[in-house]
Every structure is written in C-alpha cells, then in structure tokens.
Amino acid sequence: MIMARSIIYTLLVALLTTPLFSETPELLMKKANEAYIDESYHKAIDLYERITGMEVESAVLYYNLGNAYHKTGQYAKAILNYERALRLNPSDDNIQHNLRVSRARIGDRSEPIPRLFFIEWHDSILQLQSVDGWAITAIVFITLFSLFVALLFIMKNRIQKQIFLAASVFMLLLFLISLYGANRQYERHYSVREAIVMTPRVTAKSAPSESAVDVFVIHEGRKLEITGELNDWYEVRLPDGNIGWIRRSAATVI
C-alpha cells in the first residue's frame, strides 16, 4: 500500500506541480499559514479551502482551517474541521483542545458521561491511532508474527524455541488488538455518517416535510448521526436517541 500510495502521491504531485497547476497544496498551505500569522483570517480561510478543493487532505490542514474559522467566529465550521482533523489524527492534543474551546464558545458544554474506568482505557487506547494507523500497525505485527513462527520451527535449541513461541504469541495478540482498533475506528467514523449543524437554530421535523410536526430544536455546532436521507432531507439521530428530519443544507457531513 505504501508503494501504491506513494505512486499516487508522485502522480498527484507531478500533476499539481506542472505549470498548468502552479498552485500546489504545499505552496497554498504556506501562503495560507502566512495569512493566518498576519491575522488576515478570511484570506487564510480562502486559501485553505482551495486546498480542500484539490481532493487532498491532512490533519494539519483541517486543524489550521478550523483555527481560521474559529478566529472569525464561525464556530460550527471550526468544529466541523476539528472533527475532520481528529479522524485523521485522533490522539492530537491540540486538535482536542481547540475543539473543546470552539464547542464552549457556542455554549456546548456537554461533558462526556462518566464511564467505567476500563471503558475509558479502552477508548483512550482506541484513539491512539486513526483507522489507517491501526491498519498499518496490524500489517507490521502480522509480518513479525509470521517471521517469529518461521524461526520457531527452524530453531533447534529448546530455549530459542520458547523465546520465539512467546514472541509470536505476543505479536499475534498485538496484531489482533490492531485489527480490532482499525475495525472499531472504521465503524465509529466511516460506517456511521456524522454531521455538524451549520445553521444557528434548526427545528427537526417528524417527517421530511415542512408541514410535519416539530420534534426538537438543535443548535449550531452540534454533532448528529445521519441515519437516512430522502430528497432534500436528512434523517438524523441525537446522542440521546431522538430522531427527526432536517434539511440537508442545515448540516454538513464530517
């Protein structure tokens, strides 16, 4: 995959660095960061958004863009970009911090429900890496596992055999943990679609129609789970389990 991806990158970089596309993500990033440092945040936003239009992404891009939106008071967009950054780099402390600050600005002081300590541990270990981070780790460990098993069979000495047996069991365990991590992160972020509310106040309806009964009101910057869609409407679910329909334009998918 590293090879396949590096080929794609090389092609991409080659494509983007040709005179026809004189704006490379690197160049735009540099300009945008300079604009941010100069405190011309609107200009920075414009430049960062031009990079997102190039079909490339990175945790740093989303983080910086989130900062620029935060500085201009567009907290919902800031939250959206911090959430996107966290998907690519879940363990980053700066992203987590700024997301909390942005949420606090729009009055979202909802704290996570206290949970049992081992669930906390489980989640903090899971958040060490992104989906692909765990996937790469899994491949590293399965390779080491195979290597140790081969050595286990080839070694004649009993002590050596025992060492390699222990090592291969350990590697198998780490492999399974990594695979589990990749799968959980995938389920959490990719098999479930999440969105951030973009308009200050949205009234969710009981059906995808303006004439339907109001179910609940939700404010800018809140996270929703998208459970279905019809024409111009999203069926969304709140963390407390309430389900309603909102206009597509009212929320942006993370």
Place this chain on the structure above:
Amino acid sequence: MIVSGEEFTEGQHLQQQDVSLFSNEIRFIQTQAVSWRIQGMLFYKSTTFYLLLFTPVFILIIVLILYRRSLKLRNDRVALRTKRAQKLARKRLVQAHKFMKAKNHQAFFDEIFRTLWGYVSDRLNIPVAQLNKKNVANAFSVKNVSEHLAEEFLETLSECEYARFAPAGFENPMQETYDKAMQTIVTIEKEMRKQSSKSK
C-alpha cells in the same frame, strides 16, 4: 479524557496559584511540513490492505512446507543409507566367507577391510573422501557408541590392513577375524538402534 476547558482551569487554580491558565483560547496553527493524502481514500479494507495482510502468512506457510519437505528428504536419505549399510555388509561377509573356504588370504582380508569401511561410511553418513580412523572414532562417539566397541572396530580394521600385506604363513587365523568383524558390526548395530529408539 476530555475535560471541558473551564473545569481544567479551576482544577489548576486550586493547586498552582502561580500559573494562570486562560484555556478558553485556541492553540496556534501548525506550520510544519504536511503529508498529504487523497480525500476520503482509506487504506483499511482496500485491496492493498488485504494483500499485505495475507502475504506474510502465505509466505510463512510456503516456507514451512518447504522446510518440512527438505527435512523429510534428508531423513529419508539417511534411513536409506542405513538400510543399505546393513545389506551391503551382509553381502560382503558372505563373499568373505567364500574366500575363507577357498583359503584365499589376500582376497579374504581385502573383503573384510572393504566391508568394515563401507559399513561405517554408510551407517555413520561419512563421505568416502573423509573416511579415516579419526573421523570414524569421532562419529562413533557422537552417536554414543561405546568407546570399547569403537576401539574393537578400529582394531579389526588394522588387523585386516596388516594381514593383507603379511607374508604367507604369518597371517592371522581367518575364522577369528571373520567372527570379530561380524560380531562388532552386529553389536554396533544393536547399540545404535538402542540409542535411536531412546532419542525418539
């Protein structure tokens, strides 16, 4: 893990009066070099991912199969040589017995000599080019054949060597050498079989 900014500062203030945190402000942007990826492209569950996941296991299985096969082949070859050692020794002793009956000294000792060398070469898996008394003694001790027996074997070998070139009338009695050669081979066979069954 996630603590709201306000709560964090309050906790800090209680313990560290000298540090005032204004954590309701965001942290600065990151300006280091960025590694780019294609939007929405996931490595997990991609074909490359599965390929890389199964390749090490696949290689492992192939390596183990090849290893097992080479091990079996080697064991078979050794077993074959062992079998041949006994068969050949028996055949040559029969031939030597014929020479003894015909009172052909020269041919008799020659045959016994070749019987013994051929036997150890096949039985102990020593290439003919490396056949000498020292190697044979070493090989015997590795295979846990008793020292006394190894000595007896080499002694018989020496006897034959001398007898081959001894002038007429001074030769060892053929029957004695014949019995000794046969006896050592039979005893060595017995001991080695005992050893191999013990090691299994």
